[in-house]
Amino acid sequence: DQQVKQNSPSLSVQEGRISILNCDYTNSMFDYFLWYKKYPAEGPTFLISISSIKDKNEDGRFTVFLNKSAKHLSLHIVPSQPGDSAVYFCAAGIGGSEKLVFGKGTKLTVNP
Amino acid sequence: DAGITQSPRHKVTETGTPVTLRCHQTENHRYMYWYRQDPGHGLRLIHYSYGVKDTDKGEVSDGYSVSRSKTEDFLLTLESATSSQTSVYFCAISTGLLDYGYTFGSGTRLTVV
Numbered sequence: 001d002q003q004v005k006q007n008s009p010s011l012s013v014q015e016g017r018i019s020i021l022n023c024d025y026t027n028s029m030f031d032y033f034l035w036y037k038k039y040p041a042e043g044p045t046f047l048i049s050i051s052s053i054k055d056k057n058e059d060g061r062f063t064v065f066l067n068k069s070a071k072h073l074s075l076h077i078v079p080s081q082p083g084d085s086a087v088y089f090c091a092a093g094i095g096g097s098e099k100l101v102f103g104k105g106t107k108l109t110v111n112p
Numbered sequence: 113d114a115g116i117t118q119s120p121r122h123k124v125t126e127t128g129t130p131v132t133l134r135c136h137q138t139e140n141h142r143y144m145y146w147y148r149q150d151p152g153h154g155l156r157l158i159h160y161s162y163g164v165k166d167t168d169k170g171e172v173s174d175g176y177s178v179s180r181s182k183t184e185d186f187l188l189t190l191e192s193a194t195s196s197q198t199s200v201y202f203c204a205i206s207t208g209l210l211d212y213g214y215t216f217g218s219g220t221r222l223t224v225v
Binding site for chain 2: 034036041043046049091093099100101102104
């Protein structure tokens with residue numbers, strides 16, 4: 001009964017191209033969605049978030065899209081850089097609950 | 113990461129021994145969390161705290177206990193370590209505003225032999 005699903009364990013893209021990481025959720029009560037990036041031997045770091053009142057949020061090369069009817073969100077990285085190679089976790093939460101549920105992660109490799 | 117430290121960073125312990133991991137923050141955040149990360153499972157919540165002496169269970173709390181006697185410290189105790197508790201443990205802090213997310217520590221790699 002995974003509430004947050006990242007169905008692609010890994011993704012490989014060429015430097016300069018677009019990386020698209022996907023995430024699906026099952027709980028319609030979720031109203032906050034976040035992406036974290038994790039390098040080996042380090043803790044996850046917050047990347048970008050979106051609330052359910054929006055369908056898009058941008059921060060530099062990173063854009064998160066939210067499709068509430070499909071219960072789907074995606075993270076676009078344009079252009080991809082080798083330093084973006086990391087594991088990306090999708091997370092979701094309900095405002096007022098103070099808890100986040102994380103997906104299993106997608107390992108992104110950006111090839112030079 | 114700045115404002116949150118975990119200790120120890122690495123630990124090897126024997127099955128059946130008690131182990132305590134420490135999380136210390138200097139941000140004065142109300143909420144603190146313990147997660148474990150395992151291959152194929154991502155990050156799973158063990159316990160969390162919403163204030164001094166106020167704690168609650170997460171999805172994988174069996175075999176773990178926590179204590180928070182001060183705002184800045186959140187301790188995770190494995191009462192009797194088992195091999196299934198070999199994992200990387202992350203502490204996180206939060207203001208409670210989900211759109212700002214959590215700040216995670218650097219993790220503790222625990223090996224139970």
